[in-house]
Amino acid sequence: MNWAVIILLILFGLVALVxxxxxxxxxxxxxxxxxxxxxxxxxxxxxxxxxxxxxxLIVTAVLTVAGLILSIRGKTWxxxxxxxxxDTKMNVFDEQKVAxxxxxxxxxxxxxxxxAVFNGETVEVASLQNLIDENATVEIVKIDGGKIFVKxxx
Numbered sequence: 153m154n155w156a157v158i159i160l161l162i163l164f165g166l167v168a169l170v171x172x173x174x175x176x177x178x179x180x181x182x183x184x185x186x187x188x189x190x191x192x193x194x195x196x197x198x199x200x201x202x203x204x205x206x207x208x209l210i211v212t213a214v215l216t217v218a219g220l221i222l223s224i225r226g227k228t229w230x231x232x233x234x235x236x237x238x239d240t241k242m243n244v245f246d247e248q249k250v251a252x253x254x255x256x257x258x259x260x261x262x263x264x265x266x267x268a269v270f271n272g273e274t275v276e277v278a279s280l281q282n283l284i285d286e287n288a289t290v291e292i293v294k295i296d297g298g299k300i301f302v303k304x305x306x
Contacts, residue, residue, distance in 0.1 A: 157192075157195070158192045158195050158196050158199075158208065159192070160192075161188050161189070161191050161192035161195070162188070162189055162192040162193070162208075162212050162215075164185070164188045165184075165185040165186065165187075165188035165189030165190075165192065166185070166189065166212075166215060166216060166219050167185070168181050168182065168184050168185025168188060169182060169185040169186070169189075169216065169219070169220065170219055170220065170223045171185075172185060173220060173223070173224070174223060174224070189212060189216070192208070192212070193205065193208050193209050193212060196208040244298075245273050245275050245300075246273055249270060249271035249272065249273045250270045250271070250273050250275055250292065250295075250300065251292065251295070252292050252293065252294065252295060253291065253292060254270045254271065254291070254292045255270070255289060255290070255291050255292075255305060256268050256269050256270035256271070256289075256290060256292075257269055257287055257288065257289055257290070258277075258284055258285070258286055258287060258288045258290055259274060259286070260286055261283065261284070261285055261286050262277065262278070262279040262283060262284040262290075262302070263279075263283050264278055264279040264282070264283070265277065265278040265279070266279075266284075268290055268302060270292065275300055276300070277290070277292075277300045277301070277302045278299060278300065278301050278302070279301075279302060279303070279304075280293055280294075280301050280302065280303050281303060281304065284302070284304050288304055289304065289305040290302040290303065290304055290305060291303055291304075291305050
C-alpha cells in the first residue's frame, strides 16, 4: 500500500466525522469515519513501521481536532442550523370570558386535551378525567398558567 491510500482513508474518516457532528446524526457515519481513520493508521504501522505509524497517528489526531474546531466555528454551517424562534403563546384568551367556573362546550374530543368554547372564545383545554366526547358540556376547574383544566358537567 502506498501513502495515497492511507491519506484517502484518513481524509474520508475526517470528513465523515465532521458530517456526523454537524449534519447526519445517528452514529453510522461517525462509526464509518472512525473505522476509516483507524484503518489508515493501522495500515501505516503495518506497511511503514512504527515511526511512520506514530507520525501518522499524531498528524491524524491534530487534523481531527483542528478539523472539528474549524468546522464548528465556520460560518457556512450556520446556514444549515435552525435559527427561528417560537414567539407565540398557547392559549391567549380573555380572562373575563374564560375563568374558573365558566361553562362551555367541547369542539373536539378531549383525549385528554382538545378544544372547547367558552363565551365565544375557543381555547385549548385538558380533561381532569379520562375522555370527554365532542359537544359535551364542560366546566373550567383550574387554570394553571396558560393551561386550562376542565371536567364534564353532568
